[in-house]
Amino acid sequence: MGMGMKMEMEVRDWRGRAVAKKFPLAARSATDGRRRTIRVGDTVIGRGLTIIAGPCSVEDERTMTEVAAAVRDAGADFLRGGAFKPRSSPYDFQGYGIEALERIRRVGDDAALPVVTEVLDPALVETVAEYADVIQIGARSMHNIPLLRAAGRIERPILLKRAMHATLVEWLLAAEYIMREGNRRVILCERGIRTFATYTRNTLDIGAVAALRTLTNLPVIVDPSHGTGRMELVAPMCRAAVAAGANGVMLETHPDPPNALSDGFQSLPAAELPTLVADLRALYQFVHDRDRSRSIEEEGNS
Numbered sequence: 001m002g003m004g005m006k007m008e009m010e011v012r013d014w015r016g017r018a019v020a021k022k023f024p025l026a027a028r029s030a031t032d033g034r035r036r037t038i039r040v041g042d043t044v045i046g047r048g049l050t051i052i053a054g055p056c057s058v059e060d061e062r063t064m065t066e067v068a069a070a071v072r073d074a075g076a077d078f079l080r081g082g083a084f085k086p087r088s089s090p091y092d093f094q095g096y097g098i099e100a101l102e103r104i105r106r107v108g109d110d111a112a113l114p115v116v117t118e119v120l121d122p123a124l125v126e127t128v129a130e131y132a133d134v135i136q137i138g139a140r141s142m143h144n145i146p147l148l149r150a151a152g153r154i155e156r157p158i159l160l161k162r163a164m165h166a167t168l169v170e171w172l173l174a175a176e177y178i179m180r181e182g183n184r185r186v187i188l189c190e191r192g193i194r195t196f197a198t199y200t201r202n203t204l205d206i207g208a209v210a211a212l213r214t215l216t217n218l219p220v221i222v223d224p225s226h227g228t229g230r231m232e233l234v235a236p237m238c239r240a241a242v243a244a245g246a247n248g249v250m251l252e253t254h255p256d257p258p259n260a261l262s263d264g265f266q267s268l269p270a271a272e273l274p275t276l277v278a279d280l281r282a283l284y285q286f287v288h289d290r291d292r293s294r295s296i297e298e299e300g301n302s
């Protein structure tokens, strides 16, 4: 039996049917079951718990300085904020653009935090890469093939969000578009999918997080802000993500959510961030310690 055949049989869908070997670089079997880790400065995504927090949009200087200090003081790892916003309505705030890139870089540096920001336009990938430590490709752009290819040719890790209608295989194929151009530093971000449910903005697919642990070698991060659309659900869904085995969370936070420029309704009040970060670190430790003790126990029994 050839190697390709063997890998094909290892990855199966929920009915037990073999999934074709469609994503050779992102597959768990591509690295003999080992997980890819991604170093960004002093942080390693995929080792320990990565916490990314910040407003939906990059806002004015004063707000950004305040948020960056809150994110750093809470013990989170990255500052997020969008300069180019893929809003559902063309009449909504579209982001401050290049000016916002400069601002998030500056406040991030002042707070000693690496920054994550989104690119929308393939022609701007290199420009955004000059300002960002990690480049986000949003849910609405997951199928933008020229954008994926351009992201594959730069030297920055890519946070690839799941499209609201994408299956796991479609999402992994989008990762594959980036990886086959040469950039293997892809992080997957589950941000909820569209279902019949309307109480929440999207349905956060926690099952996908556990499934991806078996399907792919790429780190997985969960965004419970877009995943739920409700600020009171952000903390519990962060905890669910960690319990399901996520490598990190990305959440929207704001000092004054009702007055945020965008997505205040799903932004954790910044004052609540320190408790959440501490809880998640403790929970991660608990989940991780149990994993380890279980494997020691199995060895002891064999």
Ligand code: PEP
Pocket (backbone or CB within 6 Å): 056, 082, 086, 118, 137, 138, 139, 140, 161, 191, 226
């Ligand atoms: C965001 O993270 O700012 C965003 C727009 O999210 P999504 O692409 O998941 O809707």
Ligand code: MN
Pocket (backbone or CB within 6 Å): 056, 057, 226, 252, 262, 263
């Ligand atoms: Mn948002």
